[in-house]
Amino acid sequence: MGLDDKIGNKGEGLGGKVKEGLGKASGNENMEAEGHKDQASSKLKDAGENVKDAFKRD
Template structure:
């Protein structure tokens, strides 16, 4: 389960990065902000998984 969560979190971060880049390229500040939010959410979830892993060991 943890590996699947890590994969989904990384995918969310990468999706956010892509949206952010497309928003910049098309000069769409809303898409860029949405991408930034997705990227940050994915990063925070990954940090949470790392904390959980630290307590499991």
């Protein structure tokens, strides 16, 4: 399950980058902000997965 979550988080981060780029290209500040939010959410979830992995190793 951890690997699936990590892959999903990476996909969310990539989607956020795409959304940010589309927002910049089209001048849509809301879409750009959503892209930033998606990327931040992805990084936070990924950090949580890393913490869980650290405790599993001990």
